[in-house]
Amino acid sequence: MKFLVRRLLLTIPILFLVSVLTFSLIHMIPGDPARVILGQEATPEAYEALRKELGLDKPIVVQYVSWVGNVVQGDLGLSITDRVPVTELIAQRLPATIQLTIGTFIVAILIAFPAGILAAVRRGTMVDYTSTFVALGGMSIPSFWLAMMAIIYFSVELGWLPASGYVPFSVDPVQNIMAMILPCLATGLRESAVLMRMLRSSLLEVVNMDFVRTAKAKGLNEVRTILGHVLRNAMIPVVTTSGLMIAGLLGGLVITETIFSIPGFGRLIVESVFKRDYVTVQGAILISASLVVIVNLIVDLLYAVIDPRIKAGKGA
Amino acid sequence: MFSQKFRKTLSALMIGSMLAVTACGGGSNQASQAGTADQKAEAQAPAGKKVVNIGLKADPPSLDPSKSNALVDRQVQNSIYDKLFDLDKDGNIVPVLVDSYDISEDGLTYTFKLKQGIKFHDGTDFNAEAVRFNIERNREDTSRRKNEMKFVEQVNVLDASTVEVKLSQAFAPFISILTDRSGMMVSPEAVQKHGDDYLNNPVGTGAYQFVKHVKGDHVTLKKNENYWNGEVKIDEINYKVFSNGTAAVQNLRSGQLDFVDEVPTKEIPTIEKDPNLTVIAEAGMAYQGIYLNTKQEPFTNKYIRQAISKAIDRDAFIKVVFDGYASPANSPFYPGNLAYGDSDKVEKGTPEEIKELLAKGGKPDGFSFKLQIGTSPVQEQFGAVVQSMLKPHGINVELEKVEFGTLLENGSSHKFQALQLGWSGRPDPDQSFYDFVVTGQPNNYSGISNPELDELANLARVELDPAKRKELYDKAMAISHDESQYVYIYHEFTRFGISNKIIGFEYVPDGLIRTAKLDKQ
Numbered sequence A: 001m002k003f004l005v006r007r008l009l010l011t012i013p014i015l016f017l018v019s020v021l022t023f024s025l026i027h028m029i030p031g032d033p034a035r036v037i038l039g040q041e042a043t044p045e046a047y048e049a050l051r052k053e054l055g056l057d058k059p060i061v062v063q064y065v066s067w068v069g070n071v072v073q074g075d076l077g078l079s080i081t082d083r084v085p086v087t088e089l090i091a092q093r094l095p096a097t098i099q100l101t102i103g104t105f106i107v108a109i110l111i112a113f114p115a116g117i118l119a120a121v122r123r124g125t126m127v128d129y130t131s132t133f134v135a136l137g138g139m140s141i142p143s144f145w146l147a148m149m150a151i152i153y154f155s156v157e158l159g160w161l162p163a164s165g166y167v168p169f170s171v172d173p174v175q176n177i178m179a180m181i182l183p184c185l186a187t188g189l190r191e192s193a194v195l196m197r198m199l200r201s202s203l204l205e206v207v208n209m210d211f212v213r214t215a216k217a218k219g220l221n222e223v224r225t226i227l228g229h230v231l232r233n234a235m236i237p238v239v240t241t242s243g244l245m246i247a248g249l250l251g252g253l254v255i256t257e258t259i260f261s262i263p264g265f266g267r268l269i270v271e272s273v274f275k276r277d278y279v280t281v282q283g284a285i286l287i288s289a290s291l292v293v294i295v296n297l298i299v300d301l302l303y304a305v306i307d308p309r310i311k312a313g314k315g316a
Numbered sequence B: 001m002f003s004q005k006f007r008k009t010l011s012a013l014m015i016g017s018m019l020a021v022t023a024c025g026g027g028s029n030q031a032s033q034a035g036t037a038d039q040k041a042e043a044q045a046p047a048g049k050k051v052v053n054i055g056l057k058a059d060p061p062s063l064d065p066s067k068s069n070a071l072v073d074r075q076v077q078n079s080i081y082d083k084l085f086d087l088d089k090d091g092n093i094v095p096v097l098v099d100s101y102d103i104s105e106d107g108l109t110y111t112f113k114l115k116q117g118i119k120f121h122d123g124t125d126f127n128a129e130a131v132r133f134n135i136e137r138n139r140e141d142t143s144r145r146k147n148e149m150k151f152v153e154q155v156n157v158l159d160a161s162t163v164e165v166k167l168s169q170a171f172a173p174f175i176s177i178l179t180d181r182s183g184m185m186v187s188p189e190a191v192q193k194h195g196d197d198y199l200n201n202p203v204g205t206g207a208y209q210f211v212k213h214v215k216g217d218h219v220t221l222k223k224n225e226n227y228w229n230g231e232v233k234i235d236e237i238n239y240k241v242f243s244n245g246t247a248a249v250q251n252l253r254s255g256q257l258d259f260v261d262e263v264p265t266k267e268i269p270t271i272e273k274d275p276n277l278t279v280i281a282e283a284g285m286a287y288q289g290i291y292l293n294t295k296q297e298p299f300t301n302k303y304i305r306q307a308i309s310k311a312i313d314r315d316a317f318i319k320v321v322f323d324g325y326a327s328p329a330n331s332p333f334y335p336g337n338l339a340y341g342d343s344d345k346v347e348k349g350t351p352e353e354i355k356e357l358l359a360k361g362g363k364p365d366g367f368s369f370k371l372q373i374g375t376s377p378v379q380e381q382f383g384a385v386v387q388s389m390l391k392p393h394g395i396n397v398e399l400e401k402v403e404f405g406t407l408l409e410n411g412s413s414h415k416f417q418a419l420q421l422g423w424s425g426r427p428d429p430d431q432s433f434y435d436f437v438v439t440g441q442p443n444n445y446s447g448i449s450n451p452e453l454d455e456l457a458n459l460a461r462v463e464l465d466p467a468k469r470k471e472l473y474d475k476a477m478a479i480s481h482d483e484s485q486y487v488y489i490y491h492e493f494t495r496f497g498i499s500n501k502i503i504g505f506e507y508v509p510d511g512l513i514r515t516a517k518l519d520k521q
Helices: A002-028 A033-041 A044-053 A060-072 A086-121 A126-140 A143-157 A173-207 A210-217 A222-233 A235-252 A254-259 A265-274 A278-306 B002-034 B037-043 B071-080 B128-139 B188-200 B245-254 B265-273 B302-311 B314-322 B351-360 B377-393 B404-412 B451-462 B466-483
Strands: B051-056 B085-087 B093-095 B098-103 B109-114 B152-159 B162-167 B208-214 B218-223 B236-241 B277-292 B326-328 B367-373 B395-401 B418-420 B486-499
Touching (some): A002 A278, A086 A126, A086 A254, A086 A265, A126 A173, A143 A254, A173 A235, B051 B071, B071 B208, B071 B218, B071 B236, B109 B128, B245 B486, B265 B277, B302 B466, B314 B377, B367 B377
Parallel strands (some): B367 B395
Antiparallel strands (some): B109 B162, B218 B236, B277 B418
């Protein structure tokens, strides 16, 4: 409990640093939102009027302080370009990305676990080589290409699955799941490769340890040895990788979101950067950072569950 | 003990995963039973409901005509709003909300007699007061239309259906401007009700009324049951954002989309081969080219600028970058425009000519310069082709890739040597010329200042006789070519991909999709 409180308190300086960094970085990029909003039809008067309207004429420190002041009160501000609350934009976009992340993770686990275990157990055989080959292939194939091929094959040629058409789960669960299958497969396949490689090497390390020999000597068969003893001890690096993977996916699915036309969180951030929508970028990155902090916390707690020798907050 | 618990967890996980897979499998079986994805897309709509899905390359930033600056905004706005005037399929100006109109001989007073009995989607009346409100609104400082409306001095309501607009000087493009956003009539009541948030709650008199806009994803409109200009046959229109053109085309093929607003040229053969789809690739109003900064070395010298213009082989450029789906340009005037003519003809220079120009400009051995260019694949190709075309003449091009926002910023603050940016074009030649070449105008990124050019551009916007205007533009273009402050390279083609299920589509040269008369099989 003490650990949890300490970790939660630690997030405050982290998020503060993130906010300062995001704020400075986005304001450092050349190009100004008023210019982007006005485009090629800007007169100097309209430009000045808009800068004033958006509060961009104030000193940068004043802009930061007033933004942080609102954030502390739970108000992430109004999007510069869309004139809607940033919290509303994030609430619209985050569910799709969370769903996509979970789906991707499930696909990755479903492929990585059997393949990783088999490759480790049948080390040096055709099974190992084949799964290693496929995994390396999966890591090397760009996800946009895989996504495009999946669309051409499953949507255009076979007509089994829609190429786009995301609707929130609450609106139409069937259509939602249908629209999510291809994107989850396309990203999941790639992510599974990373997990599978990690699992394989971690298993190989554990498999040669003394307690495994003891287990075997005790008369346990191979399946029970692997699933009951080896796997659990090999899980720490896999959980770490999974945590990093999930944290990365939450903000980094922008290519998949673009190709499958999913209104996700990653796209929101990228689009807002291009539009120089400072307020949305700042709000979205702050939320994204909070999510990463939460995922990392969960990973730390999982360490203790997997390996009781690790006392939360000490061993990890 | 732990290992047993762990085994249980693991088994639970496995079983859960299996269930998930079965669920997914079940899903795909369902889909295959439903038949093609095409049928599936239709099955999503209630029986008999006609839905048209249009793919747009970007999310429309503003549905408020007064606050809008993106081409993609206009695609959606054209369905929500009627305009005072519009263009027909041949590019001629036709009255829409205006019944008849009169222009005083001195070109200073416009009297519009409006059609009667038309209502906004919110039930309020469209009348002379509404027109006055809209024009006044477009004149405000915060309006993006201010520049187009700058000669409007006074708007008088003569009676419920007659408006008089007085200009401070004759301005030939005025009616043509009213075929675009300045002519879109928004509901005054909705503006008063929503204030700054009007852009998220647009209300017009058009064939479709606004339902919702999920930012970055889609805009949904529904049929205006009481549309004044004939029955609307489509029940719902969804504008969906597809920033990746290839993905949009695949969605068109699989039936998720009925319409794609910009087909990548590489995908045109794919669509042409598909018996269910049609491509429309027609010359639009847009042009692209390169600004040369006349205030920065080496482009302070006009011979050097001319050398660049002469060295670019437009035909080869179009073949390489657009597979032929564009036309060579040497002026901002699109084919079909009143000012279009010989001034658009391109003569590629011979190596000797270019050498001579470079010598005259004091750079006989060539030189290097930096070209700022956008980040899209087409722009990257653009840069590479220009680079290779100038190299044989000893001119080295260093490419600097920058985002759109930065391009605009650097352009208007003249922080560049050469910069690639074009213009989406407007029906009236003035709107693609004046602001770009006259001293001190906002889009005069090149910083060109030629009193003769200024005078001609000013005369051309005041002159009302089209034949005389053309003469003025011809003379102005001759000066512009001599100055070569901008290297015009090509006129863009509008490239629509359309499902054959769509009936009644007519292409209008401004490249905007008119939806009022559409139907779907």
